Amino acid sequence: MDYTKPIESLYEHIASLARNNPESPALLGCDEEGRVLEKISYRQLKRKIERIGAWFEKLGLQKGDVLGLAIPNSAEFLLASWSAWAMGVITAPLDEKRDTTEQHNYKLRLSKAKLLMAKKGVFNENDIKKLRIKFEEISELPEAEGRIDWEKDISHQALVLFTSGTTSKPKGAQLSLENLVANADGIKDWFKIKSRDRFMVNLPLHHINSTTFCLSSLLAGASIAIPPSYSKSRFWKQAAETGASFTSIVPTIAYDQLSQKEEFMKFKCKLKLNRIQIGSAPVVVNDVKRFMETFGVPLYQGYGQTETALRVTGVPLELDGKTYKKMVESNCIGKAMKFAEVEIIDDKGNILGEKKDGEIAVKGPIVMKGYLGNHKAFRNGYFLSGDIGYYKIINGERFYYFKGRSKEVIIKGGINISPMAVEDKLRRISRDIERVYVIGVADKRYGEEVAAVICWKKDAIEKAKALLKYKLTSKSGKISWYETPRFITTIDAEKLPTTPTGKVQRSLLKRMNLEFEPVSLIYAGKNCKFLRLTPNQQSYMKQAFELYNYCWQPLQINKNTFTKHAENGIVVVAVDEKDKVRGALSMIRTNLSEKKISKISHAEITANNTLSNNDNNGKKIVCISICSDNYKPEPFPGDIGSVRADKVKEYLRYDAVYKFHEKAKGGFGRGAKLVSLIPNSRPEDKRALGYNMLMKYPEIRDGKVNIDSSSSVATQLALIRPCLFSFSP
Template sequence: MNLTSHLGETAKKYFNKPAYIFNDSSSTYAELDGAVTKFASSLEKLGIKKGDHIALVLGNSPHFVIGLYGALRLGATVIPINPIYTPDEIGYIVNNGDVRAIIMLDLLVPMFEKMNPLIPKVETIIVCETPQGTSIGVDPKKLSIYPKLKSFSELVGAGDLGFVGPELDDEDVAVILYTSGTTGKPKGAMLSHKNLYSNARDIAEYLKMSDRDKVITTLPMFHVFCLSVALNAPLLSGATIIIDPKFSPKEIFRITKEYGATVFAGVPTMYNFLLQYPEGNPEDVKTLRLCISGGAAMPVALLKGFEQKFNVLVSEGYGLSEASPVTCFNPLDRPRKAGSIGTSIVNVENKVIDENGEELPVGQVGELIVRGPNVMKGYYKLPEETAATIRDGWLYTGDLAKMDEEGYFYIVDRKKDMIIVGGYNVYPREVEEVLYNHPAVVEVAVLGVPDPNQGEIVQCYAVVNDKSLTEESLISYCREHLAKYKIPSKIEFLEELPKNTTGKILRRALKDKILQQ
């Protein structure tokens, strides 16, 4: 079984039940499954076949759901991309991922017109029409990419409801999720149909999702947290997803009350905004049976404050792109432990090991490793990276953790230097690579600094050879090459960076400097 075939089965069982609600209108499972089939049929007519790579450059919308499941039904591999990425970031993923077709927002047409010469492998660009897109003032017939442009709605409308896709193998690559690597360039985690289906199934079972649930889908769909927890798992269960294009506390309270939402999934930053919202009324969220937190560690004070005010359980979990993503959640049938990521979900094993690969006793800190049907096939075109990350069937997460006597895990620190800004992963090397391309930058170090609203923000220390260079001009330079949440909030110029005897920059010394300020 896989996600797209299971959707067909769910549509037979819950024919007239709403699969999703978007902009206060709904679509049934039968309508969704029909649109998926017709879109897959039209993709095939365009010459796209099983194994081809299709990028989704979309926000939260029915387009994303239909595009994802339609491509999977055809046997294509989907590469979700954050639509707020810069042309440099999108171009790298599109080229490295050997993308043949792109499904994107019409608002991005001008950007892709400029990018066209840089993405020669792309043969088809499918444009999703939005009300805002009518104001971009672009005549598509005057664009160099016009021969490549196709209308999403027209493709769905012209599709064949009798289309039967190719047979899919469990080990076929369904999705490639790009995450940053040690070189500073993103690397693609290849997730098979089995990886995605098993994780969605096991999440749904662990969190007791059913057809009675209404799940708020406000996390970005291109992110694996939302993809599995707030999209695939609910659709697998016959639940209704309430698609929210852009998070705002006011809207979350409104749709929860209006539609009787039962499950909310968010990152700690979202919970902080909801808790601080002056008009947040516990009565508006009384239908919620469960709130799910992930993407970053949730401060215990925030967790307890939210639960006390709104009288709803918050279950923290843990995951990573390479594990589809969930490996742990706080269980619903046992006490929730604040500060813990919970216990291993169904069919997944977690354990803590020392540097020799030996399992550590309860309470001792070591590296968290994971094994299960959710673990990726490997990194796309990176066999050495794959071999270093997956050993004897175990995925080495790079995170430091400990386990208590009841099997609850706790993340102690990150072995890697990843920064988490509002639930989004920012890798220092990626930001450093951009800054090193500036002609005046000699040395640079990027690290995360605690922030009450975003969890962390990006801070930079730089040595430059041009004393007239200002902090603002260097931040402006970053804006040209990085997504908004990756841009340093502060850049401090130093005469030199602290180093050890081998010349390695000492990040710990810089963190200590921040603490002393």
């Protein structure tokens, strides 16, 4: 890799900007509305850097010392950081809002901070107070006197950033100024940042995203607007008031703004925002597409981590519209940046080829020195990202794709399942999902099973949940049986465990003791639970198959047909507390009229017992079979030919199936009513004289029925139907 340092000295770069563009704006301090309260030119920037540098020297800070920073987003944050880095002092930013006192103490001890710059009134604990200097003093500093010993190069360590990672304690990534500058220079070129641009800070400055994007803007001689914090309701106003031409966001912000169209329209005419970078957390394809359709501002995805000083790949801005759209739809994370060498490796460290899944590994001047405490992070000179991905060759170049964290990938029976891929499919299946996070839960057979944690849109949650469960237990072609979530639970968005940038921490989500329910569960009675049967439920499949053939003897079907029966149709099983299948109900949905159904054979209505004619959007429900384990088959002694058609209705008075359905149940005044008899519908069924009956139950509009747990399993199964179909697919 050809590499030349973008700059030799941070102070000399700032001094050069001050000489060449003295009155150009460098930093803009803004209020919550985005209004500019203070404008710092490049000439003033140089003077302020010098004043702060002299102050730091007076406080005893020397090259290699660590300065803790616990201050809000502000011009002062950047001034303190850049001054420290320019003189070789290392900064260790803290999360002043989220960190507990214990976490602050841990980070300060681990980084061996000599001083802590904090707001007045913050951190009054004795252990911290003795380190503290007030950041408000920055605005009162006198002119620098004497010569400051600025660093002549950028190879020294500059920053310790704490990452949540997968350990119980945060890890401190040690980044040199060269790491930061090299990455910032790559972003400057990738995102085409020029001196006329203005960057609006949305994310915390103690986060690598804002840190490096601000440095990219400084390298370009652009200006940086700094509101106090991101605001969902003020995002567009801040963008308009600051005059920002670009910004960087996380997926949470894109999602937030989908509900802020009115706010956008108020400031649309004043906006200069023409591009937005999105990343730092898994990107939701549908949200990105909706954002761009709604607001007309392109989002460009980038990938990287704190340990790589931010971006290592990015979707090129110069792509034609068709190619760019494909990149968005496939959730591509782009090409490697100019200072990043990116490979995909297996668990033995071997470099993999095109379209092979493996761990994303990175090498180059952007990669950190290591972690404080020497946590293992490298293999054969490559930083191991802990992320799973692959690449494809497009127009002769590698384009990379992110599949998920290796720690988050679900390993089900030895097969890797990407949570992100499943989440994307779930959003496509259900429009009622607001947000969804897929995690693995312990399973005796597979090791891990797939589970979904869902935030629903506010209207009709129970109906939406029932519909999703129905779709997930139906053959759709949209998601394989193997990756289909077996469990779901509902959570309020406010209760999701997140990082300061809004990224949901799945490791914490898994430890929240959430109460999951099986997607196959339709109703839990006193003595039995009623489940939608799917082919992957092997124990229940075996029992239901045996029960079906027991009840329908001598009209048995083979195992392959019954598998299709359960896969294509709607089969509900009643399972007792000992996990024994006590009964089964088979149905299909259809849009055929009563008249049409009255004229077709059993083979036609059941597609030869495969139920492949089931229409999941059908408005009518046809019950094909009800079986229970207390059924006692009795052979019919007569011959079909000996019973005339006009005598069949008289026979019905003694027919057990007719009597069962005719009987009132569930609190209704009557049971099913006979619509028609279908002669020669199933000649091989001697017990039914070759006839089928078409009977119609009372219509249940609200899905509410009285299921008596003391009634027979067959009766309870008959009443399960409205519980399952109290919604319209």
